[in-house]
Amino acid sequence: xxxxxWTPILASFFVFTSAAxxxxxxxGQNQPDIxxxxxxxxxxxxxxxxxxxxxxxxxxxxxxxTIKYGFMNMHKAQLEAPTNTNGQAxxxxxxxxxxxxxxxxxxSGTVSKTETDDPATNCxxxxxxxxxxx
Numbered sequence: 001x002x003x004x005x006w007t008p009i010l011a012s013f014f015v016f017t018s019a020a021x022x023x024x025x026x027x028g029q030n031q032p033d034i035x036x037x038x039x040x041x042x043x044x045x046x047x048x049x050x051x052x053x054x055x056x057x058x059x060x061x062x063x064x065x066t067i068k069y070g071f072m073n074m075h076k077a078q079l080e081a082p083t084n085t086n087g088q089a090x091x092x093x094x095x096x097x098x099x100x101x102x103x104x105x106x107x108s109g110t111v112s113k114t115e116t117d118d119p120a121t122n123c124x125x126x127x128x129x130x131x132x133x134x
Contacts, residue, residue, distance in 0.1 A: 032084040039077050041069055042095040044123040048115075050087040050106055053132035057087030061108035063130065069095055094119055106131065 034047075035117075050061045061083045070073050081089040096100065097120040104115045105128070111131045 017074055025063070031088060031124055033092050034040045034088045035084055036090040036092055037079045037081045039067060039079060039091065039093040039096065041067065041077065041093055042119070043093045044094040044119040045090060046094060046104065046117055046125040046127065048083065048089045048106065048127050048129060050083050050108070053130060056121050058087065058108050058131060059087065061087065061106055062103045062106070065091065065102060067095065067102060069098065073099065079122050091107050096120065096123065
């Protein structure tokens with residue numbers, strides 16, 4: 001075979017292997033890590049997607065929760081997670097049941113909202129929260 005016949009084949013090979021090699025790197029850089037806080041109390045979780053009134057993700061909104069657990073609720077865990085650039089945050093290790101529903105307080109600036117979760121009925125909760133000024 002002459003060198004001219006090999007050139008398109010080699011070029012195609014290099015383009016294909018380069019695309020396959022670099023595709024996972026660029027795809028992984030587009031998605032920011034979801035901030036995750038582990039309570040280490042149970043195996044339930046709660047995922048949050050926080051947006052403003054215009055539907056845009058809210059960066060650095062704070063999600064707070066105080067969990068009372070154990071014998072006579074004598075133990076207390078206070079947790080906070082900020083949202084990433086996509087408005088996402090996650091809490092893992094939440095208790096499988098609690099005497100009172102869990103209350104998550106989502107705050108951005110002067111606006112806040114409370115979401116209530118009962119892990120006994122909804123162990124893997126997903127909340128789409130919109131914070132607007134009234």
